[in-house]
Amino acid sequence: MTHSPSRRAVLGALGAAAAAGVAGALPGTAAATGGGHGWHGRRVPREAISIQLYTLRGIMGDDPEPVLSALADIGYRRVELAGTYGRTAAEFAKILRRHRLAATSAHVGIDGDLNQVIADAKTLRNTHVVVPYVNYPTLAEWVSFTERLDAASKVFRRAGLKLGYHNHAHEFEVLEGKRPYDVITSGTSRRDVHLELDLYWAVVAGVDPVDVFRQNFPRVRQYHVKDRKPDGSFADLGTGTIDFARIFRETWHHRVDEYVVENDQPADALVTAKVGYEYLANLRF
Numbered sequence: 001m002t003h004s005p006s007r008r009a010v011l012g013a014l015g016a017a018a019a020a021g022v023a024g025a026l027p028g029t030a031a032a033t034g035g036g037h038g039w040h041g042r043r044v045p046r047e048a049i050s051i052q053l054y055t056l057r058g059i060m061g062d063d064p065e066p067v068l069s070a071l072a073d074i075g076y077r078r079v080e081l082a083g084t085y086g087r088t089a090a091e092f093a094k095i096l097r098r099h100r101l102a103a104t105s106a107h108v109g110i111d112g113d114l115n116q117v118i119a120d121a122k123t124l125r126n127t128h129v130v131v132p133y134v135n136y137p138t139l140a141e142w143v144s145f146t147e148r149l150d151a152a153s154k155v156f157r158r159a160g161l162k163l164g165y166h167n168h169a170h171e172f173e174v175l176e177g178k179r180p181y182d183v184i185t186s187g188t189s190r191r192d193v194h195l196e197l198d199l200y201w202a203v204v205a206g207v208d209p210v211d212v213f214r215q216n217f218p219r220v221r222q223y224h225v226k227d228r229k230p231d232g233s234f235a236d237l238g239t240g241t242i243d244f245a246r247i248f249r250e251t252w253h254h255r256v257d258e259y260v261v262e263n264d265q266p267a268d269a270l271v272t273a274k275v276g277y278e279y280l281a282n283l284r285f
Contacts, residue, residue: 042252044259044280050078050104051276052224052262056269060085068099070270074277080260081106081124082132089120096124105196105222105258107132107166110152118159128222128257129156130164130196139176139183146187153192164221166196172205185216195219196260200226200234203242213251220251225280226262234263236272237279245285252285 053060056067064085071079081103084092096103105128108117121129131149136142149165156163165188171181185195195212197220202209213220227240237244261276263269 042249042285044248044283046075046281047077048256048258049076049277049280050080050258050260051076051273052080052082052107052260054082054107055261055263055266055272057082058266059269062086065095065099067270068095068101071273072099072101074274075281076101076273076277078102078104078258080104080130080258081126084124089123093124104128105130105260110148110163114152114155118156118161121161122159126161128162128164128194128196130166130222132166133168135168135170136180139178139180142175142180142183143187146184149184149193150188153189157192162194162221163192164194164196166224167198168201169205172202172207181212185219190219193219194221196222196224198224198226198262199242199244199247200224200228200262203228204232209247210250213247218254221256222258222260223256224260224262225276226264234265236263236266237261237276238283239275245283248283249285 051071056071060067062085068079077100079096079101081092087095093103103124103126106121106124106126108121108129108131110117110131117129134145136145149163153163165184167181171184172179184193195216197209197212199209201224202212225237225244227235227237227242227244229235229240235241259280261273261280263272263276266272
């Protein structure tokens, strides 16, 4: 595929905007050192910081390479996939390697050809694969999904892959006397199905992420780290209201594998990526 010079110029300008804008967008000293709760010196390992590429979907276009290159320049070494932008798994894997990035995680479905999903995950060198979203109107359908998730997890485990589930807010709403999240966690193997806890959506649902972590210990293996403005909309990390320092400090006894930066509706996706990486890399708790 040929690269358009104009597209490279546009993405280069975005990269420059990210570099110039990050100083104004980064959180202040209090936020970066735990929001006034005391400086404990713990920090998120840089090698555990990832980003969900869904955040950058608006600037990927038909040429993801400049975006991936910019992420590598920011400092990312991991990404989480939400598709491969029209490429085969093998083609996208080569692009990632060119930019020193590892797709350690991917959002996938389990109701199609599991053999193909597994083959693609292995080609992309995923270690975690995660169901990103389901929603059902009846409890019976949630139970049926949970059974399929548990069965699929055995197949993934035999293939050397970790299968997880990513929450939104609706899983914590009571449906016919039960919360779908409890259906999933009680109906799947603690060994074979891990949890990718989206901190933003947990807060939106009115639950404490620390409680979710403790109630399901040690199943939370990945965090989606996404901030929230006072009005409930999405925010870049450290500019919103979620106390990540408290969450990380109170769950530090069992480290998660990945801290995945995300913003569903970024004003400037590369600024979001830059601010998110720097916030997590500099956070002390």
